[in-house]
Amino acid sequence: VDANRNALARRLKQVRRRTLALVAPLADDDLRRQVDPIVSPVLWDLLHVANFEERWTHRRLNGGEPLADPIVDQMLDPEVTPRRGRGALDLPSREAAMSYLERAHAAAMDALTFTPLRRGADPVALGGYAFELVAQHEEQHQETILQTLALMEPGRYVPPRATVRPSSILPPRGSAVIPEGPFVMGAGDDAFAYDNERPAHVLSLPAFSIDAAPVSEAEYLEFVAAGGYVNEALWTDEGRDWLRSSGASAPLGWERRGRQFVVTAFERESPPDPGLPVVRVSWFEASAYARWRRKRLPTEAEWEKAASWDPIVGKSRFPWGDAPWDHERADLDQLAFGPRPLGSFARGATPRGVLGLLGSVWEWTAGDFVPYEGFQAFPYDGYSKAHFERGMKVLRGGSWATRPAVARTTFRNWDFPERRQIFAGIRCASDA
Ligand code: AVJ
Numbered sequence: 340v341d342a343n344r345n346a347l348a349r350r351l352k353q354v355r356r357r358t359l360a361l362v363a364p365l366a367d368d369d370l371r372r373q374v375d376p377i378v379s380p381v382l383w384d385l386l387h388v389a390n391f392e393e394r395w396t397h398r399r400l401n402g403g404e405p406l407a408d409p410i411v412d413q414m415l416d417p418e419v420t421p422r423r424g425r426g427a428l429d430l431p432s433r434e435a436a437m438s439y440l441e442r443a444h445a446a447a448m449d450a451l452t453f454t455p456l457r458r459g460a461d462p463v464a465l466g467g468y469a470f471e472l473v474a475q476h477e478e479q480h481q482e483t484i485l486q487t488l489a490l491m492e493p494g495r496y497v498p499p500r501a502t503v504r505p506s507s508i509l510p511p512r513g514s515a516v517i518p519e520g521p522f523v524m525g526a527g528d529d530a531f532a533y534d535n536e537r538p539a540h541v542l543s544l545p546a547f548s549i550d551a552a553p554v555s556e557a558e559y560l561e562f563v564a565a566g567g568y569v570n571e572a573l574w575t576d577e578g579r580d581w582l583r584s585s586g587a588s589a590p591l592g593w594e595r596r597g598r599q600f601v602v603t604a605f606e607r608e609s610p611p612d613p614g615l616p617v618v619r620v621s622w623f624e625a626s627a628y629a630r631w632r633r634k635r636l637p638t639e640a641e642w643e644k645a646a647s648w649d650p651i652v653g654k655s656r657f658p659w660g661d662a663p664w665d666h667e668r669a670d671l672d673q674l675a676f677g678p679r680p681l682g683s684f685a686r687g688a689t690p691r692g693v694l695g696l697l698g699s700v701w702e703w704t705a706g707d708f709v710p711y712e713g714f715q716a717f718p719y720d721g722y723s724k725a726h727f728e729r730g731m732k733v734l735r736g737g738s739w740a741t742r743p744a745v746a747r748t749t750f751r752n753w754d755f756p757e758r759r760q761i762f763a764g765i766r767c768a769s770d771a
């Protein structure tokens with residue numbers, strides 16, 4: 340238990356260090372402004388992760404009093420203060436915010452020292468769940484912050500490390516057939532998972548085929564050049580409405596220069612690349628692309644089976660097996676500030692040769708965000724339950740901006756089908 344405690348303390352400290360490193364280059368006004376109504380001011384995200392931390396540790400487990408002024412405390416509760424209104428909030432200064440972050444962290448450390456993690460009366464404390472929840476929550480907000488930074492005008496945010504240049508290491512083309520049969524979908528009780536990943540259950544699927552790699556920028560360019568955005572037959576009714584209202588004619592960040600495109604992202608400005616995955620497309624674009632290729636998006640179940648199931652060995656922790664993540668297995672952990680060439684992650688392929696399932700780009704799946712049968716909200720309704728059955732689509736697998744702990748084969752991300760701020764790309768599937 341003490342080893343667990345020490346590991347959790349180190350983990351929370353490292354998570355916070357990364358959060359602060361990501362935002363360090365930001366000028367005060369960029370920290371405070373709301374770049375778009377669908378994201379929060381970065382300062383709100385910072386204050387909110389500290390608020391979440393003190394609520395689930397210091398207040399819930401230690402019976403502590405709130406550490407922020409009650410008005411600020413309300414501002415940082417997403418159920419009280421919806422996203423679109425966050426730009427108008429009178430948030431504390433950068434200095435006051437940093438001091439609040441430090442106090443929340445210290446209070447969490449205190450709770451970690453004094454909370455029984457084994458036979459705790461509070462199920463949220465069991466096995467240190469609340470502390471891992473706080474860590475993964477903050478890691479998810481790191482990705483949200485990166486989405487916000489990517490929405491800023493070019494040059495406003497200069498990443499603390501150099502972005503990686505595109506290269507020509509090409510990913511495999513082709514697809515793998517996943518034979519029909521049952522598999523276990525969802526997370527077991529052996530490791531941290533969110534409520535929406537549970538309960539684990541057996542599902543039987545017909546055979547299907549899934550692409551060996553996500554769609555590259557160059558492949559997506561073929562769709563654009565072939566008139567994919569004006570061919571109405573490829574789009575659903577809502578997709579056509581979205582095309583009309585958004586005026587989209589290429590992924591977010593693609594700029595027309597004469598008859599060519601350049602892909603812009605942080606410091607990158609280069610033509611669509613055959614080695615890099617297309618990113619920042621909506622579900623509508625992903626579906627239209629797949630239809631143009633005479634394919635479709637995978638269902639969540641198909642995606643998870645392809646990523647984690649072998650009929651003989653059963654469920655593995657990662658697509659490549661049970662070995663822990665490293666930098667050659669999956670494109671994760673943020674610091675390249677964009678996806679790297681897919682072909683460099685061949686060691687992360689499944690036994691059937693499917694690569695890039697974890698990391699690189701989130702992958703849109705066909706269906707809506709709904710609970711598994713037997714779902715129980717834990718530890719609060721606001722994480723998952725409030726978002727079910729609202730027409731949100733599920734994304735799987737994580738992106739270059741996802742931290743390794745969050746990138747697991749059972750993790751479910753979600754957003755509305757028109758959203759493009761997510762680092763989301765496309766993997767196609769088809770009936771076998
Ligand atoms: C799982 C990424 C959709 O950002 O709304 C953060 C994660 N939940 N704080 C979101 C989350 C509460 C969630 N997503």
Ligand code: FE
Pocket residue numbers: 387391417476480
């Ligand atoms: Fe949150």
